[in-house]
Amino acid sequence: xxxxxxxVLCQLFVQPxxxxxxxxxxxxxxxxxxxxxxxxxxxxxxxxxxxxxxCNEMERKxxxxxxxxxxxxxxxxxxxxxxxxxxxxxxxxxIDYIESEIQEITKNAQNLKTDYLALIELKLLIEKTQTFFxxxxxxxxxxxxxxxxxxxxxxxxxxxxxxxxxxxxxxxFERMLWRISHGNIFFKQAQIDExxxxxxxxxxxxxxxxxxxxxxxxxxxxxxxVCNGFQATLYPCPATYKxxxxxxxxxxSRIKDLExxxxxxxxxxxxxxxxxxxxxxxxxxxxxxxxxxxxxxxxFSMDIVKKCLIAECWVPRCDLHILQKALDNGVKASGSxxxxxxxxxxxxxxxxxxxxxNKFTRGFQTLIxxxxxxxxxxxxxxxxxxxxxxxxxxVMFGDMGHGLIMTAFAAILVIFEKKFAKNKTDNEIWNIxxxxxxxxxxxxxxxxxxxxxxxxxFSKSLNIFGSSWQNVYxxxxxxxxxxxxxxxxxxxxxxPYPLGIDPAWQFAxxxxxxxxxxxxxLSIIFGVLHMAFGVTLSVVxxxxxxxxxxxxxxxxxxxxxxxLLFWYLCILMFMxxxxxxxxxxxxxxxTSCAPSVLIxxxxxxxxxxxxxxxxxxxxxxxxxEIIQNIFLAIAFLCIxxxxxGKPVYQIMAAKKQKRGGVEGGAGGAGAGGAGGAxxxxxxxALITQAIHTIEYVLGAVSHTASYLRLWALSLAHAxxxxxxxxxxxKIGLGGGSPVNAILLYILFAAWAFFTLAxxxxxxxxxxxxxxxxxxxxxxxSKFYEGQGYAFLPFSFSVILEADEVDIKEKPNGGPPE
Amino acid sequence: xxxxxxxPKLSLCGxxxxxWGIIQLTLMGVFYFNGAVALLEDLPLGENHHxxxxxxxxxxxxxxQNAYNCWIAxxxxxxxxxxxxxxxxxxxxxSVSM
Numbered sequence: 081x082x083x084x085x086x087x088v089l090c091q092l093f094v095q096p097x098x099x100x101x102x103x104x105x106x107x108x109x110x111x112x113x114x115x116x117x118x119x120x121x122x123x124x125x126x127x128x129x130x131x132x133x134x135c136n137e138m139e140r141k142x143x144x145x146x147x148x149x150x151x152x153x154x155x156x157x158x159x160x161x162x163x164x165x166x167x168x169x170x171x172x173x174x175i176d177y178i179e180s181e182i183q184e185i186t187k188n189a190q191n192l193k194t195d196y197l198a199l200i201e202l203k204l205l206i207e208k209t210q211t212f213f214x215x216x217x218x219x220x221x222x223x224x225x226x227x228x229x230x231x232x233x234x235x236x237x238x239x240x241x242x243x244x245x246x247x248x249x250x251x252x253f254e255r256m257l258w259r260i261s262h263g264n265i266f267f268k269q270a271q272i273d274e275x276x277x278x279x280x281x282x283x284x285x286x287x288x289x290x291x292x293x294x295x296x297x298x299x300x301x302x303x304x305x306v307c308n309g310f311q312a313t314l315y316p317c318p319a320t321y322k323x324x325x326x327x328x329x330x331x332x333s334r335i336k337d338l339e340x341x342x343x344x345x346x347x348x349x350x351x352x353x354x355x356x357x358x359x360x361x362x363x364x365x366x367x368x369x370x371x372x373x374x375x376x377x378x379x380f381s382m383d384i385v386k387k388c389l390i391a392e393c394w395v396p397r398c399d400l401h402i403l404q405k406a407l408d409n410g411v412k413a414s415g416s417x418x419x420x421x422x423x424x425x426x427x428x429x430x431x432x433x434x435x436x437x438n439k440f441t442r443g444f445q446t447l448i449x450x451x452x453x454x455x456x457x458x459x460x461x462x463x464x465x466x467x468x469x470x471x472x473x474x475v476m477f478g479d480m481g482h483g484l485i486m487t488a489f490a491a492i493l494v495i496f497e498k499k500f501a502k503n504k505t506d507n508e509i510w511n512i513x514x515x516x517x518x519x520x521x522x523x524x525x526x527x528x529x530x531x532x533x534x535x536x537x538f539s540k541s542l543n544i545f546g547s548s549w550q551n552v553y554x555x556x557x558x559x560x561x562x563x564x565x566x567x568x569x570x571x572x573x574x575x576p577y578p579l580g581i582d583p584a585w586q587f588a589x590x591x592x593x594x595x596x597x598x599x600x601x602l603s604i605i606f607g608v609l610h611m612a613f614g615v616t617l618s619v620v621x622x623x624x625x626x627x628x629x630x631x632x633x634x635x636x637x638x639x640x641x642x643x644l645l646f647w648y649l650c651i652l653m654f655m656x657x658x659x660x661x662x663x664x665x666x667x668x669x670x671t672s673c674a675p676s677v678l679i680x681x682x683x684x685x686x687x688x689x690x691x692x693x694x695x696x697x698x699x700x701x702x703x704x705e706i707i708q709n710i711f712l713a714i715a716f717l718c719i720x721x722x723x724x725g726k727p728v729y730q731i732m733a734a735k736k737q738k739r740g741g742v743e744g745g746a747g748g749a750g751a752g753g754a755g756g757a758x759x760x761x762x763x764x765a766l767i768t769q770a771i772h773t774i775e776y777v778l779g780a781v782s783h784t785a786s787y788l789r790l791w792a793l794s795l796a797h798a799x800x801x802x803x804x805x806x807x808x809x810k811i812g813l814g815g816g817s818p819v820n821a822i823l824l825y826i827l828f829a830a831w832a833f834f835t836l837a838x839x840x841x842x843x844x845x846x847x848x849x850x851x852x853x854x855x856x857x858x859x860x861s862k863f864y865e866g867q868g869y870a871f872l873p874f875s876f877s878v879i880l881e882a883d884e885v886d887i888k889e890k891p892n893g894g895p896p897e
Numbered sequence: 898x899x900x901x902x903x904x905p906k907l908s909l910c911g912x913x914x915x916x917w918g919i920i921q922l923t924l925m926g927v928f929y930f931n932g933a934v935a936l937l938e939d940l941p942l943g944e945n946h947h948x949x950x951x952x953x954x955x956x957x958x959x960x961x962q963n964a965y966n967c968w969i970a971x972x973x974x975x976x977x978x979x980x981x982x983x984x985x986x987x988x989x990x991x992s993v994s995m
Contacts, residue, residue, distance in 0.1 A: 485917075540935045540936065541935050542935070543933065543934060543935060555949055558949075559949070583934070583935060586935060587937075587938075809939075810938075810939050812966075812970075813939040813940075813941075813963055813966070814939065814940065814941030814959075814963075815941055815962075815966075816962070817962065817965060817966065817969070818969070820966050821965075821966045821969035821970050821973070822970075822973070824922075824966055824967065824969075824970040825918075825970040825973045825974065828918055828921075828922065828970060828974075829914060829918070832914055832917060832918065
């Protein structure tokens with residue numbers, strides 16, 4: 081992971097028969113990125129377009145069938161064997177047959193259901209109309225006249241039409257009938273209580289039974305037309321009671337028969353589907369792999385003369401033997417006498433960037449790649465991010481209790497990672513947390529460590545070793561005053577607390593002031609170290625790309641500028657910590673004379689005089705003024721070297737080339753042309769270098785200050801934690817026995833919720849983001865180019881996973897791609 | 898045995914909270930019992946004391962009371978753990994045996 085892998089451009093000459101097996105093996109291995117050699121050819125004019133179409137059809141059919149399955153199918157069994165084209169033909173026929181069989185069964189079932197629905201409606205119709213015909217006195221006349229009409233066909237009596245219509249349409253239906261008949265009809269309706277199932281869509285429909293009584297043939301035709309328009313189904317309903325009963329009996333028996341047939345059809349369908357469910361996932365995988373292979377084969381170009389396929393691909397040098405083996409296997413399987421040829425192509429094109437990662441390093445590599453893919457064979461910052469990222473996060477997060485929570489959560493994710501990896505969910509947040517489980521684990525472990533150093537567990541300090549501060553006041557003074565000052569001259573036991581901040585500080589009123597000074601200095605020290613490391617990484621790049629002159633023209637001035645100014649600041653901090661003490665005999669080295677390092681630094685930059693105050697010395701050590709001026713002079717001298725070094729070197733190199741070219745016999749015109757072009761390039765190089773220099777010089781100041789966010793966030797975290805404890809949990813920690821325990825029980829739950837929501841999640845996310853920014857901007861801008869493109873090999877696992885995501889988004893049985 | 902009072906997410910929350918509560922409250926009880934100075938500010942102390950012995954006695958009393966409170970709350974969380982665990986197990990079982 082130190083730098084990306086060396087890639088080789090290969091040309092493959094394969095026979096068409098051997099191509100399929102070779103591609104299958106390469107897809108399983110996932111080592112080669114193929115280039116499209118037919119970029120101007122339409123998708124429909126490529127060589128293997130029929131095969132791709134066939135695979136699409138098969139995939140569509142399989143998807144439709146799996147949509148018909150009652151529950152999701154079991155996962156596919158891994159089949160290491162590659163299928164020959166003959167076996168694929170057999171599979172295609174089988175899929176065809178299954179699809180037509182299921183379609184037929186479904187159609188039959190629908191027909192049966194339609195008949196069933198019609199019978200049910202007729203039965204309900206007869207039952208309801210019985211009430212119409214046997215209704216009160218007002219309608220007895222109707223039934224009498226109706227009977228006469230049906231028996232004799234005599235005029236002057238009412239006819240009727242009975243049917244069933246959707247309930248939603250009844251009002252408009254009735255209004256329409258009223259209009260076309262000029263009010264000469266009699267409309268009776270009764271709603272069917274339970275909804276009926278539509279056979280095709282299996283939606284539930286509310287239907288209403290209706291009977292229309294009219295007089296005359298003309299109205300009958302009109303009524304029939306209206307019924308057609310409103311999609312009302314008409315049924316022949318007998319008028320007499322006896323006929324109705326006979327009909328009902330017949331319908332009942334037919335319904336019973338139909339129910340039996342329907343059930344058997346349903347059972348048969350379920351059996352067929354169950355048989356298919358076992359294999360369907362495996363077939364789906366096979367079909368998708370085949371489609372991927374043919375898509376890739378379409379990228380090859382066909383050499384008519386030699387009758388073989390030519391492919392170009394990028395392969396990592398270490399994997400060349402796998403490529404050779406795949407080609408040999410293909411030749412062996414196809415039984416072709418002509419071997420496949422693998423040929424290295426030396427090229428000046430920029431290869432893709434490939435970093436081989438495992439499940440642990442993948443997360444960190446993704447963090448770096450999100451900023452920009454590394455240029456080819458550039459030094460890879462992800463390797464160092466594994467440690468610096470969790471460490472800088474922990475400096476900002478610094479609480480043992482919250483760190484323990486993070487570690488526990490990440491540990492659960494890591495220990496059960498196989499089980500969690502199996503359920504593929506769409507939940508973005510869960511996928512982010514699960515993908516970054518190793519990052520979170522490391523962040524948690526480092527946070528426990530920094531919590532130990534800051535001596536902060538849920539805003540309380542642990543007293544493991546015994547405090548190094550002691551009480552110097554007698555009982556009388558203690559009783560009369562409430563706040564005390566502990567001078568380190570008397571109250572400090574002269575042996576420091578072994579690990580971390582002394583627990584006595586949590587009761588100090590000047591706790592924050594003390595920690596501010598400490599954490600700010602710490603942040604600057606870490607910042608300068610991180611940035612110096614970043615600048616030094618550029619040496620690795622210069623060395624590898626054989627640009628040794630840039631070490632002197634770029635690296636040395638850059639690092640001198642950074643170290644002479646900002647590392648000198650850090651040295652002043654160290655000196656202040658060591659030199660000045662509460663029990664110093666010399667007053668100039670006592671606590672009241674300890675200088676402000678920042679003021680010294682500012683005075684150094686502004687070349688201001690420093691005067692002695694009282695018994696304090698103006699400077700920390702002898703000769704400080706001279707040394708500071710020398711450092712400042714050297715740092716400022718570095719700036720023109722940074723500005724002009726590289727362009728001047730390029731001019732001199734170009735002149736040497738030109739001179740060599742002229743002496744070698746190149747024409748004067750050629751040299752003049754080269755001079756003109758060189759002049760333009762020189763201007764551009766100067767401008768680019770000026771931008772880089774300004775960026776670096778200004779960045780050195782602003783980025784150093786930017787690292788103070790390490791202090792700011794840790795202060796905010798500590799204060800939030802303290803507020804949460806004091807305002808929430810403390811209420812439950814005072815008072816008599818039973819009642820307060822219940823209060824504590826409730827308050828603890830509330831405190832735990834807010835700790836998780838605010839301190840772990842929100843602060844964790846915030847610190848994560850700030851650490852990411854520190855890496856991307858402050859660290860990587862010192863050396864990282866990031867102009868590469870990613871290596872995307874032809875790999876079945878990648879394609880199958882991408883298909884899974886697609887399948888979830890598109891509905892089953894959607895239109896083919 | 899009993900009915901389902903809460904869904905799978907709530908029972909998982911209850912489970913995690915109970916485990917955390919038991920561990921933390923037991924430890925806090927132990928620290929209060931041993932008279933950890935860090936927890937001094939949380940004790941319910943009055944304002945005026947007549948003598949140092951008075952003050953020390955009240956501090957000791959406060960410490961032991963808080964320790965008992967913490968342990969009683971930890972016990973309540975054990976009950977919560979049992980209930981949540983039972984609910985979680987019932988939720989898991991019913992989703993599997995469907």
